Amino acid sequence: MTGISQREGVTLEELKKKMADFARERDWDKFHSPRNLLLALVGEVGELSEIFQWKGEVPKGLPDWKEEEKDHLGEELSDVLLYLVRLSDICGVDLGKAALRKVELNAIKYPVGLCKGSSKKYTHITTTTTTDSEVQSNNGCSGNV
Numbered sequence: 001m002t003g004i005s006q007r008e009g010v011t012l013e014e015l016k017k018k019m020a021d022f023a024r025e026r027d028w029d030k031f032h033s034p035r036n037l038l039l040a041l042v043g044e045v046g047e048l049s050e051i052f053q054w055k056g057e058v059p060k061g062l063p064d065w066k067e068e069e070k071d072h073l074g075e076e077l078s079d080v081l082l083y084l085v086r087l088s089d090i091c092g093v094d095l096g097k098a099a100l101r102k103v104e105l106n107a108i109k110y111p112v113g114l115c116k117g118s119s120k121k122y123t124h125i126t127t128t129t130t131t132d133s134e135v136q137s138n139n140g141c142s143g144n145v
């Protein structure tokens, strides 16, 4: 069977349709209510967290993980994504559009000139007038939190 899993890329729109077909074919639309989907999503986030639980910090790329462990991680990440896509659809939210808009809003909230190198919350960013050299030395956010 040639499915989307064999392809290089996939769109949120395709995933949305796959999930809608999956539910309709099983007569599961009645179960896919906003609240049920939210709880299912949170449950899957819990399963995702379990994979990392007690491991301490792990290096990016997970170089020491076995293939089976990475496959399992991919499955749990996918469950989270699929329920998120389905929840958005059922709530009538265009997730792709909403996410792009949010990225733009984030960029306004966290201007590079004030936040570079700092992980401070936007509510703690110094907005008082500073000289250019002050901005360069502390980026308006004094140190990481």
Ligand SMILES: Nc1ccn([C@H]2C[C@H](O)[C@@H](COP(=O)(O)OP(=O)(O)OP(=O)(O)O)O2)c(=O)n1
Binding pocket: 022, 028, 031, 047, 078, 079, 082, 083
């Ligand atoms: N009512 C349901 C049940 C399942 N799924 C889909 C979305 C998820 O991708 C996956 C979740 O299936 P399970 O509830 O069986 O959870 P797991 O796949 O995580 O299995 P397990 O809990 O054994 O790890 O199936 C769905 O859309 N609607």
